[in-house]
Amino acid sequence: MADPTAAAPADDTPQHRYDAALAQFLEAEWQQRWETEGTFHTPNPVGELAEGFDAVADRPKSYVLDMFPYPSGAGLHVGHPLGFIGTDVYARFLRMTGRNVVHTMGYDSFGLPAEQYALQTNTHPRVTTEANIANMRRQLRRLGLGHDPRRSISTTDVEYYRWTQWIFLQIFGSWYDADADRARPVAELEAELDAGVREPAEGTNPSGRPWAELDADERRAVVNAHRLAYVAEVPVNWC
Template sequence: MATVTDSASPTQPSDATPQHRYTADLAGRIEQRWQDRWSEEGTFDAPNPVGELAPDDDRSVPADKLFVQDMFPYPSGSGLHVGHPLGYIATDVFARYHRMQGHNVLHTLGYDAFGLPAEQYAVQTGTHPRTTTESNIANMKRQLRRLGLGHDERRSLATTDVDFYHWTQWIFLQIHGAWYDKDADKARTIAELEAELDSGERTLDDGRDWASLSAADKASAIDSYRL
């Protein structure tokens, strides 16, 4: 009696990972390649109509503009926590939707680097606040980039940048040097108020004689008018 045998031996399972198997490591490499390309090509750069940030070629800038700004993270820790992307991803979806609708979307992010948290973190680590802040910002930028968010990286800022807080100081000085004229229903400069008081065109609200006041009393009276 003839015996039937299988000529082919059964395939043995292999522990080797297939070359093109989609793994977390492969997904990460694909993501990074695209993120590198986005940065190199300025995919999410929002062009200005004119000036240094205007397009280099003849491309037209969409007339419909949209500015998307997230709340600045505090670089008072070594990195982001899971609560940060919870909001940032939702904002990114909103920005991407409008970008695909043809809007010129400016979506960027800054870092709120002043304040007590940054100071406390510096004390805890025994490092100068600027050193810890700049190091933490660099790490946060790395983490945000790996999330694949569509930020215009050229416009990123920190509140400790001189070019930024120069203007916050300027705004404060404009407010400090102004007062509200109820009669004119608008803000005017302190210099105009002093000129009107010196000329007698205006009198103090409390009835005191401006001309008879000492320099200190005049300064105190002026301060009561400031915004």
């Protein structure tokens, strides 16, 4: 080991300068070790991720979730780590205080940004999305953030969007009953309209004619106007 009290070289360059090359070497070494040893893995009580749970079973639990980035570009921008570093520091602090912390990352890969990027590159959205996610995973790993990569999801994963579709179907199949102050199945609305115990709500029946006089298309339009999920043209802000 070099003598730290030795005189500096003639060019005044410190002997142990933490330059870019040394930083890249050390960071890569530690990031690989974290991955190999599962440093940021958080075990489940049961199932495929249960290994090591006994060691943390008695610890209080915390869940730290970042805002999912859009994989609608070739990679991360400077604003992403601006937010991710803060949550990473917080998650590490919680671990240091003895908590069992779930800190993971996902990718919001549905919607306008992904579609627009696919149009710009003339490539199928699935191809561009998966390629961009792979690159973002590489960048996030390089940043040294303490996510559990085994828990990472994308909103285009079938096991994820099957539930968003299920939620949408529940909303689409429901209407708000102001008298009951709750959502009810659309089938019950149709039954009450057919029985004559209820008339279409204000603003849902442009013709103004009684339900019994409406044809099939008009009835469908009235029912659709009651649904909690509906079609409308509105301005959308997205980045």
